[in-house]
Amino acid sequence: MIRRAVFLGAGQIAVEEAPELVPAPHQVIVEVAACGICGTDRAIFRGDYPVRAPIVLGHEYAGTVIATGSDVDTVGVGEAVCIDPNVTCRQCTFCRRGLGHLCEDLTPLGIALSGGFAEQSAIPATHVYRVPESLTLEAAALIEPLACSLRGLQQAQVEQGDTVVILGAGAIGCLLLQLSTLSGSAINIVAEPELERRTRARQLGADHVADIGELDAVLDEVTGGVGADVVIEASGTLEGARRTLDLVRRGGRVVWFGVYPERECLEIRPYLVNENEITICGSFNNPFTHQAAVALAGSGRIKLDQLISDRIRLDQLHAFLEPGGKPPAGKAIVLPHVRDE
Numbered sequence: 324m325i326r327r328a329v330f331l332g333a334g335q336i337a338v339e340e341a342p343e344l345v346p347a348p349h350q351v352i353v354e355v356a357a358c359g360i361c362g363t364d365r366a367i368f369r370g371d372y373p374v375r376a377p378i379v380l381g382h383e384y385a386g387t388v389i390a391t392g393s394d395v396d397t398v399g400v401g402e403a404v405c406i407d408p409n410v411t412c413r414q415c416t417f418c419r420r421g422l423g424h425l426c427e428d429l430t431p432l433g434i435a436l437s438g439g440f441a442e443q444s445a446i447p448a449t450h451v452y453r454v455p456e457s458l459t460l461e462a463a464a465l466i467e468p469l470a471c472s473l474r475g476l477q478q479a480q481v482e483q484g485d486t487v488v489i490l491g492a493g494a495i496g497c498l499l500l501q502l503s504t505l506s507g508s509a510i511n512i513v514a515e516p517e518l519e520r521r522t523r524a525r526q527l528g529a530d531h532v533a534d535i536g537e538l539d540a541v542l543d544e545v546t547g548g549v550g551a552d553v554v555i556e557a558s559g560t561l562e563g564a565r566r567t568l569d570l571v572r573r574g575g576r577v578v579w580f581g582v583y584p585e586r587e588c589l590e591i592r593p594y595l596v597n598e599n600e601i602t603i604c605g606s607f608n609n610p611f612t613h614q615a616a617v618a619l620a621g622s623g624r625i626k627l628d629q630l631i632s633d634r635i636r637l638d639q640l641h642a643f644l645e646p647g648g649k650p651p652a653g654k655a656i657v658l659p660h661v662r663d664e
Contacts, residue, residue, distance in 0.1 A: 333369065357461045362581065404451040408434070478605070479578045485503075511528065513529040514532075514535050559582045568603075576604070631654050
C-alpha cells in the first residue's frame with residue numbers, strides 16, 4: 324500500500340492508503356521524492372481554480388522510476404527523473420499549431436490527472452526527463468516552475484540593458500530574477516512585503532529590493548522617473564497586476580505571471596495602454612521549455628536548492644494550504660515518504 328493526499332473539495336484534503344500503482348503500457352511509475360506546492364494548488368484548495376475531485380494534487384515533482392510499462396524503452400528502472408505535468412491531446416487546433424500549452428483538452432498531472440502529493444505516481448513516459456547528476460531530487464522538483472518561468476521571460480522579451488521590476492519574491496519571483504539576470508538585464512528591482520523574501524532576492528542577485536510602499540521612490544531614482552522597461556507580476560494579487568501599469572515606461576512590456584482568482588476582474592484604462600503603447604502579456608505553462616530548464620538547472624547557473632524554505636510531510640499539507648497563514652519564505656515541498664512523527 325502507498326499513501327497519498329487526496330483533494331476532496333474546497334478546503335478538504337485527506338491522507339489515505341491506496342494499492343501500489345501498476346503502469347499502463349505507455350507509463351512509468353515514479354517513487355516521488357519531493358513535490359513542490361504551487362500557487363495553483365493553493366487556488367484549487369480555496370475553490371478558486373476548478374478541478375474535478377477527488378484527485379491527488381501536486382504537479383511540481385521529481386523521483387525515481389520504479390516500474391515501466393511494456394511499451395517503454397526510453398527510460399529505465401532506477402533512473403532519477405523530473406516531470407513535465409502538462410499532458411496534451413496533440414489533436415486540437417492549438418496542439419497542431421505548436422501551442423500545446425493552450426491545448427483545448429489539456430489534462431495536467433496534479434490538476435486533471437493524479438499527481439505528486441503521493442508516494443507513487445503514474446506518468447506517461449513521454450513526460451519524464453532525466454535529472455542531471457549535479458541536482459538533488461528536491462531541487463529537481465523545482466524544474467517545472469523553472470520551465471514555466473522560462474516562458475515568462477520569453478513573454479517579457481527582456482533585452483540586454485533593460486531595467487526589470489519583479490513584483491513578488493517567492494520562489495517564482497526569485498526564478499524570474501535569476502533568468503532576467505542571465506538574459507542581460509542591467510538592473511533588477513524586486514518588490515516584496517516580506518523581509519525574509521527580500522533578503523533572499525538580494526542574495527540571488529537583485530540590485531534593489533523594496534517593500535511595496537518604497538517601490539515608486541526606488542524606481543524613480545533608478546530610471547529618472549521614466550519607468551521600467553519590463554514589469555513582471557509574480558505575486559498573484561490583483562493589486563500587483565494593477566500596479567504594473569503604473570510602473571512600466573512608455574513602450575514597455577508587462578507580464579502578468581501570477582495565478583489570479585478566476586472570477587475577479589481588474590479595471591484598467593485602455594486609453595493609457597494605447598497612448599503609451601504598452602504590451603501586456605499573460606504567461607501560461609511551459610511550452611517546449613522543460614528540456615531547457617533541465618539543462619539550466621544542471622549547469623548550476625540557476626540556484627534551486629536555495630529556494631527551498633519548508634519541507635513538510637503529507638499529513639501537514641492540509642494545514643499548509645489553509646488560507647490566511649504566513650506565506651513560506653521560498654518554495655515549500657512535500658516529502659511523501661517522510662512518515663508522521
